[in-house]
Amino acid sequence: MPADFNWAIGGEAGDGIDSTGKIFAQALSRAGRHVFTSKDFASRIRGGYTAYKVRTAIDPVQSVVDRLDVLIALTQRTIDENLDELHEGSVIIYDGDRSTMADVEIPEGMVGLDIPLKALAEEAGGAIMRNVVALGAACAVADFPIENLDSALQKRFGGKGEAIVENNKKAARAGLEYVHDEYDHEFDYDLETTDEDYVLINGDQAIGMGAIAAGCRFYAGYPITPATDVMEYLTGRIERYGGHVVQAEDELAAINLALGAARAGARSMTATSGPGIDLMTETFGLVATSETPLVIVDVMRSGPSTGMPTKQEQGDLNMMLYGGHGEIPRFVVAPTSIDECFWKTVEAFNFAEKYQVPVYVAADLAMAVTEQTFSPEAFDMDEVEIDRGKVVDDDSIDEWLDEEGRFQPHALTDDGVSPRAFPGTEQGAHMSTGLEHDELGRRTEDRSMRVEQVDKRDRKVETAKETEDFSPREFGDADSDTLILSWGSNEGALVEALDFLEEDGIDVRFLSVPYMFPRPDLTEEIEAADEVIVVECNATGQFANVVEHDTLTRVKRINKYDGVRFKADELADEIKATLDAEEVSA
Amino acid sequence: MSSNVRFTDFKSDKQPTWCPGCGDFGTMNGIMKALANSGTDPDNTFMVAGIGCSGKIGTYMHSYAIHGVHGRSLPVAAGVKLANPDLTVVAAGGDGDGYSIGAGHFIHAVRRNVDMAYTVMDNRIYGLTKGQASPTSREDFETSTTPEGPKQPPVNPLALSLAAGGTFIAQSFATDHKRHAEIVQEAIEHDGFGFVNVFSPCVTFNDVDTYDYFRDNLVDLADTDHDPTDYDAAKEKILDSSKEYEGVIYKDESSVSYEEKFGVDQNMSDIPSGAPDDAMDLVREFY
Numbered sequence: 096m097p098a099d100f101n102w103a104i105g106g107e108a109g110d111g112i113d114s115t116g117k118i119f120a121q122a123l124s125r126a127g128r129h130v131f132t133s134k135d136f137a138s139r140i141r142g143g144y145t146a147y148k149v150r151t152a153i154d155p156v157q158s159v160v161d162r163l164d165v166l167i168a169l170t171q172r173t174i175d176e177n178l179d180e181l182h183e184g185s186v187i188i189y190d191g192d193r194s195t196m197a198d199v200e201i202p203e204g205m206v207g208l209d210i211p212l213k214a215l216a217e218e219a220g221g222a223i224m225r226n227v228v229a230l231g232a233a234c235a236v237a238d239f240p241i242e243n244l245d246s247a248l249q250k251r252f253g254g255k256g257e258a259i260v261e262n263n264k265k266a267a268r269a270g271l272e273y274v275h276d277e278y279d280h281e282f283d284y285d286l287e288t289t290d291e292d293y294v295l296i297n298g299d300q301a302i303g304m305g306a307i308a309a310g311c312r313f314y315a316g317y318p319i320t321p322a323t324d325v326m327e328y329l330t331g332r333i334e335r336y337g338g339h340v341v342q343a344e345d346e347l348a349a350i351n352l353a354l355g356a357a358r359a360g361a362r363s364m365t366a367t368s369g370p371g372i373d374l375m376t377e378t379f380g381l382v383a384t385s386e387t388p389l390v391i392v393d394v395m396r397s398g399p400s401t402g403m404p405t406k407q408e409q410g411d412l413n414m415m416l417y418g419g420h421g422e423i424p425r426f427v428v429a430p431t432s433i434d435e436c437f438w439k440t441v442e443a444f445n446f447a448e449k450y451q452v453p454v455y456v457a458a459d460l461a462m463a464v465t466e467q468t469f470s471p472e473a474f475d476m477d478e479v480e481i482d483r484g485k486v487v488d489d490d491s492i493d494e495w496l497d498e499e500g501r502f503q504p505h506a507l508t509d510d511g512v513s514p515r516a517f518p519g520t521e522q523g524a525h526m527s528t529g530l531e532h533d534e535l536g537r538r539t540e541d542r543s544m545r546v547e548q549v550d551k552r553d554r555k556v557e558t559a560k561e562t563e564d565f566s567p568r569e570f571g572d573a574d575s576d577t578l579i580l581s582w583g584s585n586e587g588a589l590v591e592a593l594d595f596l597e598e599d600g601i602d603v604r605f606l607s608v609p610y611m612f613p614r615p616d617l618t619e620e621i622e623a624a625d626e627v628i629v630v631e632c633n634a635t636g637q638f639a640n641v642v643e644h645d646t647l648t649r650v651k652r653i654n655k656y657d658g659v660r661f662k663a664d665e666l667a668d669e670i671k672a673t674l675d676a677e678e679v680s681a
Numbered sequence: 682m683s684s685n686v687r688f689t690d691f692k693s694d695k696q697p698t699w700c701p702g703c704g705d706f707g708t709m710n711g712i713m714k715a716l717a718n719s720g721t722d723p724d725n726t727f728m729v730a731g732i733g734c735s736g737k738i739g740t741y742m743h744s745y746a747i748h749g750v751h752g753r754s755l756p757v758a759a760g761v762k763l764a765n766p767d768l769t770v771v772a773a774g775g776d777g778d779g780y781s782i783g784a785g786h787f788i789h790a791v792r793r794n795v796d797m798a799y800t801v802m803d804n805r806i807y808g809l810t811k812g813q814a815s816p817t818s819r820e821d822f823e824t825s826t827t828p829e830g831p832k833q834p835p836v837n838p839l840a841l842s843l844a845a846g847g848t849f850i851a852q853s854f855a856t857d858h859k860r861h862a863e864i865v866q867e868a869i870e871h872d873g874f875g876f877v878n879v880f881s882p883c884v885t886f887n888d889v890d891t892y893d894y895f896r897d898n899l900v901d902l903a904d905t906d907h908d909p910t911d912y913d914a915a916k917e918k919i920l921d922s923s924k925e926y927e928g929v930i931y932k933d934e935s936s937v938s939y940e941e942k943f944g945v946d947q948n949m950s951d952i953p954s955g956a957p958d959d960a961m962d963l964v965r966e967f968y
Contacts, residue, residue: 292968
């Protein structure tokens with residue numbers, strides 16, 4: 096059997112798919128196995144098709160693959176939707192008594208396990224537990240010790256009382272025993288356990304946790320898929336540290352609330368998706384020109400307009416790099432993995448305050464709603480450093496007062512960064528404005544001051560380039576003639592694709608770029624390569640365009656914009672095809 | 682905070698560019714007096730202004746301030762206050778800023794009831810763009826963009842506020858200096874969202890809602906037996922379109938501010954130099 100095991104539960108929205116999948120993922124994590132989850136979901140509360148998929152192995156997993164070994168299907172559509180991933184020997188668990196599954200068709204070569212999930216659940220205490228019966232059955236198929244399920248059930252249902260937990264354990268065992276009793280089929284799976292303790296976390300949660308760690312104390316947002324988890328994570332947690340979350344009336348208010356808090360000296364953040372960024376772009380320019388440190392998270396989803404709200408896309412890069420009228424520097428950091436969502440958020444807050452700029456954290460749906468296991472040390476809080484930049488206090492403010500004793504929040508400095516006085520600082524009272532302003536923050540249309548302020552703001556970027564490390568993350572064979580570039584959540588699939596390619600004797604160099612602006616100069620790396628392929632989830636190659644612009648070199652592109660993330664095996668095939676095409680044409 | 686703050690301490694050395702005779706002069710002076718009388722000082726005061734003639738107010742005053750995006754002053758002000766509840770926060774804008782482009786925020790700011798004051802310089806006209814109808818312009822008010830009048834009833838901001846659960850609803854007149862300053866001070870000191878609609882005549886573009894008009898038609902509630910804590914009496918005054926009222930029209934004395942309800946009481950600018958001491962507990966939650 097392969098080293099990894101791929102499992103899914105699918106049905107209609109409202110079937111409890113998400114929570115059941117999460118229980119199984121948690122059980123595997125608690126058993127010391129690595130887990131990577133993904134979701135197929137629709138923007139509706141009931142009906143449609145939704146699935147929760149789990150890939151697990153002893154070694155770290157960071158991608159989905161095109162293979163499904165065990166599928167719990169609550170609807171025929173669940174089977175139909177996954178035909179490409181199911182293979183000979185795949186096991187499909189279903190309840191033939193359910194009306195939607197009465198005429199079920201198990202594809203040839205696959206094993207259908209017809210289990211009276213509802214009836215067994217009712218015997219254990221209630222039909223609502225039918226999915227847990229299915230989990231028990233899955234444990235039997237996968238030869239996964241059912242005790243591991245118990246702690247996950249405890250975590251999920253502990254708050255509802257011991258009796259509920261016990262009933263669920265009973266339901267799980269009913270499913271397990273049914274398989275043992277009714278099917279003498281030998282299943283080819285053996286899910287081993289280890290003593291490792293892993294945490295199971297998604298990208299949105301990692302961003303929220305990173306924010307708290309970084310000292311963020313104010314969050315304002317408006318619920319939007321797939322960014323809502325950030326807000327839900329912070330609510331109830333940030334208060335423990337003296338912070339607060341405001342659910343705003345819209346994204347216009349959200350960014351303005353966050354801006355106000357930042358002006359008052361708080362580390363402040365908002366998170367949204369593309370449609371929210373559209374609205375926030377109105378205030379973005381004010382944030383930037385008033386030199387207010389602010390972290391704006393864009394968890395990208397498929398656009399434009401309402402697009403495909405529950406589908407993957409990396410289509411907002413241009414918007415983050417160039418959005419808004421006029422010209423003003425902004426930073427754009429793009430975490431490349433779920434643990435990096437944590438670290439890049441921490442870094443974003445430091446960039447925001449050190450350079451007094453808005454910082455976009457460019458995440459995407461594929462990492463935001465995906466859970467992955469990590470050692471707790473991946474989030475070592477002792478490593479978190481907070482740099483607040485040029486903040487002045489009652490004493491140090493003196494050197495930034497003009498001859499009339501007025502504070503100069505936009506003082507022209509060599510590094511472009513001006514002093515910052517939090518309200519309440521004596522002698523610090525000053526004006527900020529979206530109008531072009533002088534060193535005092537007052538409106539001006541003076542031609543030389545205009546030029547000096549524009550240059551000052553741009554100088555901050557140069558300072559950052561000299562000061563910070565914007566290096567890409569390096570994978571694969573550094574000496575290879577083939578260079579793959581990517582950004583955002585594609586890193587995991589690419590890293591695993593490298594293994595597939597290696598099996599076929601193809602070595603490539605892969606640079607995963609987490610900084611979109613300021614960004615690394617990749618000219619040397621690109622000139623050293625014969626083939627450069629840029630991989631991203633959009634149609635027009637927004638990052639590829641940037642790379643071509645920076646390096647004056649044409650690159651090859653692999654683009655995916657069907658709403659589904661890259662899968663490791665599929666990506667390896669695409670890279671091979673791109674390289675083969677090159678050979679043919681050469 | 683120093684104890685001998687004068688209202689002129691809140692004045693900047695920048696000369697206003699408002700038209701001579703503009704109501705905004707009186708509005709601003711009253712705000713500065715109210716701030717001084719309420720016991721704050723410029724270093725502990727935050728002014729938030731929107732766009733339009735009214736939006737320039739922050740420039741002519743001396744305090745921490747931001748002159749923001751059109752219509753968004755209220756969320757900015759709420760953010761400032763929540764991040765540092767020790768500050769005195771005043772938002773100022775015009776009828777266009779507050780009741781047109783920012784109308785959505787107005788309703789929600791009222792509902793939210795953050796402890797701050799909001800003064801709207803209501804001149805019933807768009808002045809800075811040289812005389813177009815505003816949301817409070819009369820139905821038959823002829824302007825360059827509404828030659829036969831807007832043909833829509835004007836917004837009643839007091840009624841909007843009452844409907845949204847307002848806890849402090851007042852109206853003042855820019856040149857009635859003493860009353861205006863008193864009313865704004867009461868709004869600042871109110872425990873919640875203190876809303877004051879200020880009649881601030883535009884001498885250049887509005888020849889209907891003039892100083893004379895307001896002088897002739899204003900009824901000061903202080904001269905009547907109006908009880909601002911009486912909701913029904915307040916409702917009656919607010920819906921009475923036959924008169925213009927000056928004074929505190931409604932005041933909920935049991936108002937509890939948003940900050941108090943949520944226990945937001947810290948200056949959020951104070952943070953450690955690393956992650957919180959117990960931050961690994963956040964990680965362990967994900968076991």
